[in-house]
Amino acid sequence: MFEYFNIVLLEIYKILFLLVPVLVSVAMIVWLDRRIWAFVQKRRGPNVVGPFGLLQSLADALKYIFKEIIIPASSNKIIFILAPIVTMTLALIAWAVIPFSETHVLANINVGILYLFAVSSLGVYGIIMGGWASNSKYPFLGAIRSAAQMVSYEVSIGIIIINVLLCVGSLNLNDIVLAQKKIWFIIPLFPMFVIFFISALAETNRPPFDLPEAEAELVAGYQTEYSGMMYAMFWLGEYANILLMCAMGSILFLGGWLPPVEIFPFNLIPGALWLIFKILLLFILFALVKAIVPRYRYDQLMKLGWKIFLPFSLIWVVITASYLFYFNLLPTI
């Protein structure tokens, strides 16, 4: 009996050791996002609370905690409360399989990439639940838009993952990283990386694909009726998802925890730092896109997903597979 107790305690310790940094970095990343956004538009951005405004997100979080939670009278209360919890939980449980080095991973499972894909595809439920349970027009419209958008872009992400898996021959995330020892997949599969990046923007409802919460049309989309801590949970979940997508991109294409070259000054830096550095790099790209690109129209978004990305990534699967087969490079078990 005590044996189990010890195992459970150890796992809880590991989970806390992973979750607390993730949550802190989510708060920091919100600040970074707003700062970059401001710099591009020649504004100052949040610079008052703490040095360089670093504590702005904490101040915001404090404000949200002390605000009143309003539950609309005509809402479906249980689902209304469950929705932000689902979003937040799903955004956090996916971190269990992210490898920070060859040994530093919470759960080194054989189907790691499928788990990531499954969890990110479940993320749509938080939004649908929130939109439906609010029992109001704007949230519902936002939720429906978001469901269609996320389901569409998942398809192309899935096919991009197949491209990578063809080169690796394993679904384990650590194997995917180790397969990039010679060359990062961003070089042979560069078009796929671009499509993955754009699909990740759409999957996380980031601008220019933030149609579910397009403020000019839908007030705030599915978040309209939420307030206080519940709104903050949606917001945290959203940014945790963005970080997760960046982590997924850096594992699939940028070599995860591998240093760029295996020579002296680079291989001294631990793998976790390299992964964090790559995640940050991708996130800065995300933030720049938000600042630069105007919002897409909804039919253009659907057209891009189904008529351009899906056929293109399918063709690329054929090209990758034939190349690997012709030059006898297919991975063996």
Added chain:
Amino acid sequence: MLAHAIFFYTFSFIAIISAIMLTVSKNTVHSVFFLILDFISISCLFIMIGAEFIGMMMLIVYVGAVAVLFLFVVMMLNVTQQENQWFISTKSSTHLPVGLLISLVIFFELIVVIGGWKFKPDLVTSMSLSINQNITNTHSLGNVIYTDYIHIFQLSGMILLVAMIGAIVLTFRQRSGVKRQSYFKQISREKSEGVKLVDVERNKGVNLDD
């Protein structure tokens, strides 16, 4: 083994309870959510017996895609409250005999399956393939599906394709009077053909052609 048992009974309890709630709950959207919970706990059970690939595929395909569309339809149709449920109302329902028949058939099938497994254990071993423990079950599935059962696999793919084309054909309608956006046309517009200077006669106006 204790932890294994605890997890197994938790997941199967959740699966059974949510399956019951799925049929009993008044609100249709709640039913769909219980269906999703059922799918998730079943896929957890799949993972527990070591079929991690099938468990994950269940999550991705059923929960991530099928149930989303299901939920979509139920929400759009707005069938929130179901009146006249057979176990509440006094009116007899016509669904009852058909439902009873189907459940009887399923019950006998279950008896046959469990009976075969309980009283004739060699049936299972002779029917199932020998599994190599050293390779992951994604690899072993791939080894079987793409070699021995390739025709069945292709056939099921064809059936899915036919279903997909059928769905598109059924819902496709050519609407007249819709202006389509052509990126090529927009980009290749020149000033010379886009703008034209017209001398407007007084009290006549301009005749715009589209």
